[in-house]
Amino acid sequence: MSSKEPVLEIQGLCVDYGLGANAVQAVRDVSLTLHRGEVLGLAGESGSGKSTLAYGLTRLLPPPGVISGGKVIYHQPGGDPVDVLRLNDAGLRAFRWAETSIVFQGAMNSLNPxxxxxxxxxxxxxxxxxxxxxxxxxxxxxxxxxxxxxxxxxxxxxxxxxxxxxxxxxxxxxxxxxxPQVVIMDEPTTALDVVMQRQILRQLVDLRERLGFSVLFITHDLSLLVEFSDRIAIMYGGRIVEEAPAAQLYRDSLHPYSDGLLHAFPPLRGERRELTGIPGSPPDLRSMPSGCAFHPRCPKAFDPCGSELPLLGVPVDRPDESRTVACWLHPGA
Structure with a gap:
């Protein structure tokens, strides 16, 4: 079972590809907290920055990726918190696999043939x-x-x-x-059929309950996260646009992008509903739209969306501290 005790805190993390004026910002001021014993889902379309975030916080970014700002605070059991981004080579070697491990997207490519x-x-x-x-x-x-x-x-x-x-x-x-205390899973079941996906994820949840580790589960398939996660964060254009408990997000998503992802798969229970896609394509990170990055594709966009960036915060019309959203439909406090 999860607790309110943090095990990994990502604070204002920024990741760029390239340097100087030509740098492309792939992760933009992302803050997330993973609690001890929790499964935190991270969802979004391809190119939204999910895997870059995972590789950035573990310092596994391939060139020309660079971390341009932020902190990654790891709360080691019985010890002082440490900033992973400031660890030396010896400290980083001890941190990886022993404290935090990662399951990559392609198992066949990860195992030596x-x-x-x-x-x-x-x-x-x-x-x-x-x-x-x-x-x-x-x-x-x-x-x-x-x-x-x-x-x-x-x-x-x-x-x-x-x-x-x-x-x-x-x-x-x-x-x-x-x-390890933290296991990061980057699209671990993408190449598998749906039956095998469920078998592996149920086994993972069982292992989490027996061993007590925390999981950051990254996928584009929101239906998996709704079923197996405690909380879900939605990522778009390198930013977190909504974060809420899994059941709450499924029943009552606030961001139009979250709603679009939820209507892209059949409902798990209840009546059938028509599947709808999200029109358009994810933004080009080299030339991001002004204001809210989702506004060119958003069916509910209005005046401020195209010019002002909404900040992630607790919505004033839903004063529930368990969720945050970055949307002008539900401005934050």
């Missing part, structure tokens, strides 16, 4: 726990496979000998090898 599963699992343990014996590492590898529902005899398999769902579960097991 020429090494057996046993080698890849034990290499993680050898790198971070050099004092661990080979027998202990193999025992832990078997335990990790069992944890994610895979028979231990698959340790001798190569990645191509496993199904897509099994490869993804191996990656989840690898992410849990050092018992």
């Amino acid at each position: 020429v090494h057996r599963i046993s080698t890849q699992l034990t290499d993680v343990l050898a790198a971070h726990q050099p004092g661990m014996s080979r027998a202990a590492r193999l025992a832990r590898a078997r335990e990790l496979l069992k944890l994610v529902g895979i028979s231990a005899d698959r340790l001798d398999s190569y990645p191509h000998q496993l199904s897509g769902g099994m490869r993804q579960r191996v990656m989840i097991g690898m992410a849990l090898a050092l018992e």
Whole structure:
């Protein structure tokens, strides 16, 4: 179960691609808090900045990506908070996998095709726990496979000998090898069929309840987040435009973009409804629209939307501190 205690705080994070006047700002002043034991969903169309945010907060940005502002505060159990963006190489190496791990989008691309599963699992343990014996590492590898529902005899398999769902579960097991406090999942089920998606996510939720880690779950499929997340943040044009408890967002979304995403998939329960898309395309980050970035596609846009940027805040017409929105239909306090 989640608590109100923060484990990871993103404060005003900005990420650019390139330098100087030609820099493209992919993440714009994003602030999010992940609480201990919570599943926080992050949704948005491709190009909205979701993966860039994940790679920025873990300092895994490929060139020419640079972090141009903000803080990422990690609250380590029993220790002082640390700013991940200020860690030296040794501190960063200790932070990754041991405190925060990441499950990447393509499991086949993340696993080395020429090494057996046993080698890849034990290499993680050898790198971070050099004092661990080979027998202990193999025992832990078997335990990790069992944890994610895979028979231990698959340790001798190569990645191509496993199904897509099994490869993804191996990656989840690898992410849990050092018992991290935070697991970041970047579109982990995109290439899988819907049955396998649900199986893996139910297993993930079960593991979260047993082990107590927190999850930042990134996807373009809002239907998955509604079903499995505690809270959901919606991202558009590099900014957070709405954040609310999952059930509340599903029943009563405030931002027109959130509403458009919700009407792009069939309802989970109740009467059938017509599916509608969102007209137009996501904004070009090199030439963002003035005012609200969504206004050129928004069916409810009015005068201030095209000229003034709405700030993320608690809506004055819905004074509920559990949700925030950046929309002139519901201006913030």
